[in-house]
Amino acid sequence: MGEQGVAHVWRKLRAIYNIEGNHCKTCDSYFFPPRLVCPNCRRKGQLEEHHFKGLGKVHTFAIVRQAPEGFKRQVPYIVAQVELDEGVRLTAQIVNCDPEDVEIGMRVRACFRKITEYGERGIIVYGYKFEPVLKVTGHPYP
Amino acid sequence: MGNRVAIAGVGLTKFGELWDKSLRDITLEAGMYAIFDAGIKGSEIDAVTIGNMSAGRFTGQEHLGALAVDQGGLGTIPAYSVEAACASGGAAVRHAYMAIKSGEHDAILVLGSEKMSDVNQSQAMDTVSVASDWEWEGLFGATFPALYAFMARRHMLEYGTTEEQLSLVTVKNHANAANNPWAQFQRPVPLEIVMNSGLIADPIRVLHSSPISDGAAGLIMCTEEKAKELTDIPVYIEASTQASDTLALHDREDITTMAAVKKSSREALQKAGLTINDIDVFEVHDSFTIGEIIITEDIGITEKGNGGRIVEEGLTALDGKFPVNPSGGLKARGHPIGATGVAQIAELVLQLRGDAEKRQVDGAETAMAVNIGGTGATSIVHILRR
Numbered sequence A: 001m002g003e004q005g006v007a008h009v010w011r012k013l014r015a016i017y018n019i020e021g022n023h024c025k026t027c028d029s030y031f032f033p034p035r036l037v038c039p040n041c042r043r044k045g046q047l048e049e050h051h052f053k054g055l056g057k058v059h060t061f062a063i064v065r066q067a068p069e070g071f072k073r074q075v076p077y078i079v080a081q082v083e084l085d086e087g088v089r090l091t092a093q094i095v096n097c098d099p100e101d102v103e104i105g106m107r108v109r110a111c112f113r114k115i116t117e118y119g120e121r122g123i124i125v126y127g128y129k130f131e132p133v134l135k136v137t138g139h140p141y142p
Numbered sequence B: 001m002g003n004r005v006a007i008a009g010v011g012l013t014k015f016g017e018l019w020d021k022s023l024r025d026i027t028l029e030a031g032m033y034a035i036f037d038a039g040i041k042g043s044e045i046d047a048v049t050i051g052n053m054s055a056g057r058f059t060g061q062e063h064l065g066a067l068a069v070d071q072g073g074l075g076t077i078p079a080y081s082v083e084a085a086c087a088s089g090g091a092a093v094r095h096a097y098m099a100i101k102s103g104e105h106d107a108i109l110v111l112g113s114e115k116m117s118d119v120n121q122s123q124a125m126d127t128v129s130v131a132s133d134w135e136w137e138g139l140f141g142a143t144f145p146a147l148y149a150f151m152a153r154r155h156m157l158e159y160g161t162t163e164e165q166l167s168l169v170t171v172k173n174h175a176n177a178a179n180n181p182w183a184q185f186q187r188p189v190p191l192e193i194v195m196n197s198g199l200i201a202d203p204i205r206v207l208h209s210s211p212i213s214d215g216a217a218g219l220i221m222c223t224e225e226k227a228k229e230l231t232d233i234p235v236y237i238e239a240s241t242q243a244s245d246t247l248a249l250h251d252r253e254d255i256t257t258m259a260a261v262k263k264s265s266r267e268a269l270q271k272a273g274l275t276i277n278d279i280d281v282f283e284v285h286d287s288f289t290i291g292e293i294i295i296t297e298d299i300g301i302t303e304k305g306n307g308g309r310i311v312e313e314g315l316t317a318l319d320g321k322f323p324v325n326p327s328g329g330l331k332a333r334g335h336p337i338g339a340t341g342v343a344q345i346a347e348l349v350l351q352l353r354g355d356a357e358k359r360q361v362d363g364a365e366t367a368m369a370v371n372i373g374g375t376g377a378t379s380i381v382h383i384l385r386r
């Protein structure tokens, strides 16, 4: 049996540490999070790994003020759908930005941060958040 | 005919934080009321379907089908427990519809039930999040209200929908619930209070959002033949449709529309041989008020982008051309997740029978229910006729 969250996070490390998804050679579509089957081509799909650049813009966002246990200490925080330059969207927090300053269309880039923790003694989950491209914070994304 | 599916009885518990009642108490209560209402004998019921989202996490109990049969003293009849997040109730109705339509069963007790108040607020929030794509949305900090805030913000940008319009849905639904003895919030709420209520995921405020609720609903669904033995005013299910969409909201091209709602509602109208203008009363899924705005557009009450304005104009008010959520909706009747889809049908049956008292839509003959799961990954539509 696994410690809560360990195996679950470990299985996804490459995706959540490196923003690694996939690309279908048959229909030229990109997917993040990675898919096991191309939903457009199904058995005719040819998926290959793809490392996303981690650059994009804010498609929509919310300021979370009431959060479950794992995020309580971070409120208020910005969570957004980020549209990556490759064309896919993902859901992530926006950091290094005041809630008043975030706007739709804002250019952002990925940064490596602590996401949450599984309870008091549980594992800490690291992965992608995004920050405005104009800020330099010294923690570039790998 | 002969192959029509009818509803011969409905039952509801009061919705709310029911501290003194357990999951099995409320499930039994709704079922018994439905049985009494239909005047059916226990021995005539040949199956149970039950919609529930997450009793395992909310109460520690699963296997609700067997629980319901046992508690109701229904002997050895089969019981089917179905889950489709917030559309679990609608799914239970649809499963019963298909079972009767196929000839496998003749009379089914349909239940929807959820007991949410036995856990604390943050546990409840965690559990509600599993209705979305928990691994790729919830785990990255997107709460369920935040996902609806995503939709609301795009809708505001693209169509000029306002915070006042989001709030007017609440005002309308609370006004309706004030006349619903089963509702969690039986009082009107003024616009100003809604507009100044606490933000939970901007632009969504606490009063744009359905509450944490306990509650259960039940129906007796049966063949037309059986219904005619039981009641003088059976209500018929003219269409039952269901469609799916991506689990995660970020995988949808357009997040201001719910493709599954569009598809299932059009198919339902087509099957029933009706147009949207023929429908007299609606119950739609307003877990957040932006949801009602989007769904009224997607089912064709108004064009895309106009869903906020029709609330201002009163088109969806109780006395409007398209009355939406006479029960108070999820917002004000309450949203015990698995019960909601069954409660929507129960309300519409009361409306079609003319039994909805002070919230009655005059002369209602046809009705539509739209029950969605998650952020629209499941949509289940039913059209009823007296």
Ligand SMILES: [Zn+2]
Binding pocket: A024, A025, A026, A027, A028, A029, A038, A039, A040, A041, A042, A045, A046
């Ligand atoms: Zn493909």
